[in-house]
Amino acid sequence: MRTASRSILLPIFFFVFCFTAYCNEQRRIYIVYLGEHKGLKSPQEILKGHHSLLFSVKNSEEEASGAILYSYKHSINGFAALLTEEEATKLSQMEEVVSAFPSEGRSSPHTTRSWKFITQEEGSKGSEKNLIGSKAKCGKNVIVGMLDSGIWPESESFSDRGIRHFPKRWKGICQEGDAFNSSHCNNKIIGARYYVKSYEYYYGPLNKTYAYRSPRDNDGHGTHTASTVAGRAVRNVSALGGFAWGTATGGAPLARLAIYKVCWPIPGPNPNIENTCFDADMLAAFDDAIADGVHVISMSIGTTGEPPEYSKDSMAIGALHAAKRDIVVVCSAGNDGPGPATVTNLAPWMITVGASSVDRAFDSLVLLGNGVTIKGQTVTPYVLNSSHFYPLVYARDAVHPGIPSNISGQCLPNSLDGDKVRGKVVLCLRGSGLRVAKGLEVKRAGGAAIILGNAVASGNEIPVDAHVLPGTAVSSDDAIAILKYIDATRRPSAKVGSARTVLGVTPAPVMAAFSSRGPNRVEPSILKPDITAPGLNILAAWSESSSPTKLEDDHRSVKYDLYSGTSMSCPHVSAVAALLKSLYPDWSSAAIRSAMMTTATVENARGEALTDTSGRVAGPMDYGSGHIRPAHASDPGLVYDASYEDYLLFACSSIGAQMDPSFRCPETPPSPSDLNYPSIAVSHLNGSVTVRRTVTNVGRGPAKYRVTATEPTGVSVHILPQKLRFKRSGQRRRFSVTLKVRGRRDTPSGDYVAGSYTWSDGTHVVRSPIVVSLA
Template structure:
């Protein structure tokens, strides 16, 4: 809806934004003079260039620039340097290939090789080289440890994994540590990063998003017609009906991609829907040389890529379901958009070099939107070491919006990945659909429960047997023709295993565990019932002489409330590598999403064996991401001139913070308390409103460069992103982003000094006519919020206006995180549904207080709370550690007592202490004077019913400068006093 622009604001107790202090020192260069062909690369004529270096030896290296022939050799030795000018001794063309090959493999065995992504300054390539590929080969030849002997061009070129020209400038190669160090000295070298492994982040949703053929984003965008959505994933199953080209228009003439042939895949499988399919696994093979890839083609052997592709842009498929669940018409978010698949995720792993190569090719092919349901499993590295962040910067520069998953490592904060400011980062939420079964007791009482049991067995009118903890397979076998009832135990999985081993007809598991949904795809007829309903079942069994029950499955319930909710697995912000930009950006459907699947990959298992299907129900931010990519495709079709930042702005400012009960969206992992912007971003995606956002917050490459400069990235590091030298004359942490985040310093909690935070934003009028807007603020608890001016008047489309948002408050906030919103409402009176009221964001049992280090540190840290350390995901905090108040001290003697308590003998203790002293093990204790505690209860103990008493004794030492009194505060544990 035009006239509504909503921004979320977050204030976090902690210090300022994380910045860089120093850049990496780069090496000088070593130059390898080359001898290349004159004229075209396919002729056999050689030219020669030599250079003298202050009396040093003549430097020459020869190679056949027609690399595919692989019939020449490269020899180099005796690297010499002198005041920045470098050369190699005369190289000679040798035909002793066997000798060279043997020498190369011998040297390879002497040092371990790893794969690295090398960033290069391509302007440094000498004119003597006909291509970057040739230049890179000569560089590898010059650093090769086999160069002191000889090496063939084929063995040298085998070290080169990929060359990159679009997403980054450079190449990936397999090198030893010493080879890498030598490479760093070559001219043109900028930086290198290890080829890190990545992780995959793993219908009705279009209706849940409000998409309709009558009005809104679908008809306005012609269902995404003409837009190309690329996905980097596990491949695609082209025969799926979701990729039929029925009703599709011609392939866009700007498309430069192709369909690569391979194992069980040929180019004829592509059509007007699936217009491109490629595969990339050189990095995988380089990191695993002995690996044999079976499905060496774009074909999807796992199902993940087929699933995400059909979510984003799948065609209409009638009668789709998961074994009778979620029956209906399946279609993608942009059903008339084209799909291009770039397979870089493999059964044996996924590597940065392959993903960068896939992104590089997608940009060259001409995709409009790129969907990445993957990311680094390592959090907190600097952006220039994040291959995805670097490669997608180039996508932004080329006008391609990259939508990326936030990760599945929630619910703790600081777990989010893919948070680079130029990415659209997506969290996962539930939808208003549940899958159920029902238990009908002989008394007629019916109890519903969540279930996705895919089998055909539905026990009817059979006896019910209450078996308490179900901890004896022998006893369970006596009830093989019954439905057994198992009361809550410490291990539901063990109860399930026992019931399966006994071969009972069915089972009812009574528990309030939050993990019950993990088990709903049971391999046999099973019901997972909460404790309240469980009491009803147990009471019926005890009361009735012949208790019976019936189990029915395959119920799909639409319209459940509340929905959406932020699912527990969805990773939370802030983004550790760039916390001054609030992430995630938005929430989208990610839980139990129905979409197409690879029919050779099993979807479930029952007692009779594995089950296969053309559709599957999957959960994860992997599923949420293509939803947003599809909506972005709709916006791109409706507004082809919009930049990636403008599309992101439209999605973020029109997202809804409310669920289908018109209450604030809840956090499923936090006792259904209201979710914060660090959980859900601006809210749940709203495609129809995003079509007409009123105002947009645009940003260019220069804006992101200013941000990197303000984060203390050095010009040589920024060059990795921009591929050109950038001076940091203009810098600003205040990116023109459609949301805000700030951190308050709590080091001096006694200070009454006020803190003032200012943000500047520039908005662009996206309306066809002039419009006036008035600011509407939802305040932030403990802070004063101002906006200047309070009214913006636009006379024409694309006109820009700026405003300043000011937050004022104390250094120490009472709550860990508080948030509010600012809405710009047009003169028609359209009211945005902004966040009502202010909530305490963090529950003490979920999150520890977070706090940043000072600006001159390169890493961030979170303090450990003493109130409830259990379950906290915390970083070391050196500032707090300087003044801990109390300390738990310990000596070597205490550790010896512990070893003795662990039944180490005196002789074994002597080996550890390296002392000739014979220790008397009579003085032993398992109770070390350690800050945390841990105790174990024996669940297999025969003395059930007896109370366990486990004392711990600690000695505290006052670390303060004066006398002080302390009071104890205990957070109780469930089931314990």
């Protein structure tokens, strides 16, 4: 704690310190948000204005000057400063201040097959039009800003071979630091910065054993996401052990990358495992990225706990300023599924992405002593001798005395008794602790191999891991079957086979269990997530400073690694946004979002309804509008557009607050449901409600569209007019959707029901989901 360290250095002020620390409020970093910069002001004038505001709550100009960490000086007007709660409250009450809120640490870390799978899944129409990659020149000269843990610039995925000159709009820099100088930027990585002030205030000086004080990535997460968006095509790559072998490529391989490192390791026993990204640092990165000239911002960053309202959410604030300049902001939905109301990144001016599977598996067979064969999955490079069976033990029966029964089967660190495990195959259950750490514990205790059993909530979803010993992972049903075999057998035994890569797995895609679900906890009238994309077992470039498991005791190094999470699905959508930006440079960020959402599919590759890992039919609270189809998104027919002013009006009605001090909320703002969004969400419907939408024809010429609807259970849908005629491209047409509760209802109050409506001209299919909860 900073104040405590000062008391050691200055003991003469011990009494003063005690009074300050315990009688007054603790200082912490607050973001004071003032909206948009107005007029032309120099950075010095802006900083002077921020000092003046601070001086109004501080004791001296010197104290005010010393309190500022960041002065946001480009698009975003505001600053990050050390304040007490009382000082922050006083500032928040000033007319020119939109909000003042603490800078929190957010959790970060919420491919050879995924891009090929997405285009194959689109079928014949996709093959006719795909063509999006070639039509969009592979994203050439589109700049994607990555807010993440940095980049490993030596990766072949970031070669600038054949790419010439910087885009004319680029105004950024290549910031130097530890093991990173200007030569590490090139015509592919055209800029790089890092932001560490807020992090170092909370945790002290960065421990350079675990992280570079520079844009260089020590973690792997940022390198992985950047190469998924815009990595060059690299042949003959694979994960450790040769798995997922093929050509690795990003979705927009000729797009440029601008790196903004905002995420840093959390000090602790395993500092490489988890990163944190502070609000004040991220808002500074947003401010720079907008000024630097990026077209797309990709953020695989989220938060846990209760989400803040939009005016106190640094990511929502940064994204709003980006949206005003038609910069597309894409964010991950979070990895806290499958429970309801777990989705994060909830503002309607950002695209929120869930995660689903691809049609690839890494099959490894488990043969039990009774002759039963169970199919697992793994990417461990280690192979168990298959010439004989090994004793099989459940971790619960092999722990040290005193381990609580509710966690005894989970192979947590130092829980296993070596005398009971040595030379055996150990069944461990998922739950608390890291999957790869469970394998490390089995190895520490002398086990021969691990079988990792899914929790019931994870169903058949199996994220694969490069374990430090032979092993495999199995579904929850198969884990139960193995447990029953162990309990019913005097001397249970098993073999664990090596893995092989299998393509064409069905059904696919399937919604990942970890993918966070709706409804939206800040504004239920906006459906989140918006869309889903591949996020399970994705291969992409990796930091050679990080091991494939990130465990401190794992000293292996890889150039490419398999990783899972909505952090991996987010950059898939960012890449498609970059391609669309290349195709349609004049389209707004809302139009690009609409194109992706209204052309998404709610069917798997077999033409059946999308399901989750348990086999249950999934719905809009799981996948939003559906699974992304890049080729279809390149020709959507109609789009739902929205402007900066539309978003400000939405905030007026949604949170009852102004997001821009220069904008005055009307006395009666439109309903949040009337924001021109590509989906419809209505909460606590009682009787009937009418929502209004406007579509813009982005086809090549005149068109006539007709509407059809699939009604939610217990709710009628009436759309007027039922036909829309467009005389030319760019023309707009309005319509209304009336939702009415039917007289007889079987749905409990508060439960959501889902339907959809679709406009079609015979060529284009423009689909929007409807979700309704009944009062």
